[in-house]
Amino acid sequence: MPFNRINRNLRSLKRYRQVLGILIKYGFGHIVEQLNIDYYLQLGKRIVSLGTASRELERLTQAARFRLALEELGPTFIKLGQLLSSRSDIVQLDVLEELQKLQDHLPAVPADQIMAQIHRELGYPVEELFQFFDDKPLATASIAQVHRGTLKTGEQIVCKIRRPGIEPVIETDIDIMMGLAYLIEKHLPGGDLYDPIGLVKEFRRTIHRELDFSREGRTTDRFSANFQEDETIHIPKVFWDYTGQTVLTLEYISGIKISEQEKLKAAGLDPKVIAKNGADNFLKQVFIHGLFHADPHPGNLHVLPGNVICIFDFGMVGRLDDDLKLHLTELLLCVLRRDVDRLIRQLIYSGEVHDESNLKNLKRDLNEFIDDYYDILLQDLKIGKLLIHFVDILTEYHIKFPSNLMLLSRALFVMEGIGKQLDPDFNMVEQLKPFAEQIIKERYSPHNITKETTQILQSYQALGKSLPKDIKEFINRVNHNKFKIDLEHRGIERLANDLDKSTNRISFSMVIAALIIGSSLIMQIDKGPMLFGFPILGLLGYSVAGFLGFGLAIAILRSGRM
Structure with missing residues (x-):
C-alpha cells in the first residue's frame, strides 16, 4: 500500500506528529530518519524535530524504552506490543521480556458514558436491563472495562463494555502502522525479512476480532461445548440477551x-x-x-x-x-x-x-x-x-x-x-x-492413509486437466510478445530522493556563491546608494547570502549527514 494513499485528514496528521514525536523522545530518532518520513508525506516541512532521548531515558535499555514508548502511544500500540510478545520468531528475548510487562490500563470511562454505550447496543436503559449495576468498574483496560451487576432474574453477572469512541482511534493508528511498515520494508536493512506489512495485517485482523465482543461470546460458547462433559473445567455462561458487538455479559464467578x-x-x-x-x-x-x-x-x-x-x-x-x-x-x-x-x-x-x-x-x-x-x-x-x-x-x-x-x-x-x-x-x-x-x-491409521491417498490422486487429476491449457496459454503469450516480467528495485525511491536532496543543495550553494561573488564586485565600485561608505546593494547581497548559507548549514546538521 503506497504511503501517500493513507488518509491525511487533520486528525491523522496530528497523530502522525504525535507518534513520531514519542518515538524520537524515547531514542528512536535514527530509525525515523532512516524511514524518510518527510519525503513520503510531502508536507514541505519536517513532521517533528529530530533530537535525542533525555539522560534519564538514555540510562534505560533499548527494550525498556521501546515498551515505555508503546505505553505512551496508547491502546492500539499496547495491543501491538502484546501481539509481539508472543512472536519470539521476530522479537529478541530482551524485548520479549519487556513487552510482557506492558501495562494495559487506562483511566476509567465515566459511568454515564458506559451506560449510554449499553443503551445504544442493547436498546434499553441500564435501569430496565439490570436489577443492580455497579458504577465503579471491576477492571479497566485499553479497549474495555468491566462492571459487576445483577439481572432482573437475580443472576450475578459481569458486563464487559467497549470504550466509547475507541474504534476510530484504532483505525487511525492502524493506518499509521501500515504506512510505517511499508517504509520499514522499503528502507530498513533486512526489514523485509520480518514481513512488517504482513504483521500489521495480522494485527489488524486480530484487533478487529477482539473489538467484536459477540465474537468473543461465540468463542466462549464453543469452549463451553468442547468441555461440557468435563467436570474439571468450568467456562462462564454467556447471556446472549444482554450481549452485542460492544457489550458482553457473562456469569459472575468467584474463585481463587x-x-x-x-x-x-x-x-x-x-x-x-x-x-x-x-x-x-x-x-x-x-x-x-x-x-x-x-x-x-x-x-x-x-x-x-x-x-x-x-x-x-x-x-x-x-x-x-x-x-x-x-x-x-x-x-x-x-x-x-x-x-x-x-x-x-x-x-x-x-x-x-x-x-x-x-x-x-x-x-x-x-x-x-x-x-x-x-x-x-x-x-x-x-x-x-x-x-x-x-x-x-x-x-x-x-x-x-x-x-x-x-x-x-x-x-x-x-x-x-x-x-x-x-x-x-x-x-x-x-x-x-x-x-x-x-x-x-x-x-x-488405514483410514487416514486411504483418505490422504485419495486426496493426492484427486489433486493430480485436477493438475492433469489444467496443465495442457496452462501450457498453451503460456506459449501463446510468448508468441504474441505478451509475456511480461515485473521487476522491482527495492530502495530506488530512497536513492532518487537522496540524489534530489544533493542536487538541490548543490544548486543552493551555487546561488549563494553567485551572491557572494556579485556582492564582492559591487563593493569595488563607488556608485549607487551608500551606507557607512559601502554600496547598499553589496551589503544586501552579503546579508542574503549569509542568511541562506546559515539555513543550509542548519539543514545539513539536522540531517546528521555532513
Whole structure:
C-alpha cells in the first residue's frame, strides 16, 4: 500500500506528529530518519524535530524504552506490543521480556458514558436491563472495562463494555502502522525479512476480532461445548440477551487465582491435582479440539471448589488444524528421539528454508540444541523452554512458522510454569506423551492413509486437466510478445530522493556563491546608494547570502549527514 494513499485528514496528521514525536523522545530518532518520513508525506516541512532521548531515558535499555514508548502511544500500540510478545520468531528475548510487562490500563470511562454505550447496543436503559449495576468498574483496560451487576432474574453477572469512541482511534493508528511498515520494508536493512506489512495485517485482523465482543461470546460458547462433559473445567455462561458487538455479559464467578497457593491450600484444594487438571485441559484444547486459550496467565485462571479450573477472557485464542497438530507432534518427537535429519526435513516441508548453503550450519546448531537437552532427565525437561529455544534457532535462520505455533509455544511455557509452581514434581512431558501418541496413531491409521491417498490422486487429476491449457496459454503469450516480467528495485525511491536532496543543495550553494561573488564586485565600485561608505546593494547581497548559507548549514546538521 503506497504511503501517500493513507488518509491525511487533520486528525491523522496530528497523530502522525504525535507518534513520531514519542518515538524520537524515547531514542528512536535514527530509525525515523532512516524511514524518510518527510519525503513520503510531502508536507514541505519536517513532521517533528529530530533530537535525542533525555539522560534519564538514555540510562534505560533499548527494550525498556521501546515498551515505555508503546505505553505512551496508547491502546492500539499496547495491543501491538502484546501481539509481539508472543512472536519470539521476530522479537529478541530482551524485548520479549519487556513487552510482557506492558501495562494495559487506562483511566476509567465515566459511568454515564458506559451506560449510554449499553443503551445504544442493547436498546434499553441500564435501569430496565439490570436489577443492580455497579458504577465503579471491576477492571479497566485499553479497549474495555468491566462492571459487576445483577439481572432482573437475580443472576450475578459481569458486563464487559467497549470504550466509547475507541474504534476510530484504532483505525487511525492502524493506518499509521501500515504506512510505517511499508517504509520499514522499503528502507530498513533486512526489514523485509520480518514481513512488517504482513504483521500489521495480522494485527489488524486480530484487533478487529477482539473489538467484536459477540465474537468473543461465540468463542466462549464453543469452549463451553468442547468441555461440557468435563467436570474439571468450568467456562462462564454467556447471556446472549444482554450481549452485542460492544457489550458482553457473562456469569459472575468467584474463585481463587491459580497462583495464590496459600489461599488454595487454606480452602482445602490440592495444588497437585490442579496442576494436572490444568495441563490436561490445555493439552485437550490443543491436540483434541484444535482451539486453545492463547493468554493463560494466572489472572485468567481461577480455581473453584473441587479443584475445578475456571477460564476467563477468550479474546485471544489460537487455532491448530490437523496438519499443524501433526507437524507440532513430529517436531517434538524428532527432538526427543535426537533425529536431526528428520527434523530438518520437517522444517523444509513446513518452513521456508531456501538457502541451501545454510543447511550445514542449521544441522550443526540443531545437533547442539538437542545435545543440550538430551542429558536432562525426562522429569526435569521443560517443554515450554525447549520450544522457545527451538524458535530462537529458527529465527536466526529466517525460518518462518505459522503465528499460531508461536502463540502455542508462549502459552505452553506459561502453563508449564504454573504447573511447576503448583507442584515441583510436575512433568509436562508425561502429560504430553499420551496426546502425541494418539495423534501419531491416528495419522498412520488405514483410514487416514486411504483418505490422504485419495486426496493426492484427486489433486493430480485436477493438475492433469489444467496443465495442457496452462501450457498453451503460456506459449501463446510468448508468441504474441505478451509475456511480461515485473521487476522491482527495492530502495530506488530512497536513492532518487537522496540524489534530489544533493542536487538541490548543490544548486543552493551555487546561488549563494553567485551572491557572494556579485556582492564582492559591487563593493569595488563607488556608485549607487551608500551606507557607512559601502554600496547598499553589496551589503544586501552579503546579508542574503549569509542568511541562506546559515539555513543550509542548519539543514545539513539536522540531517546528521555532513
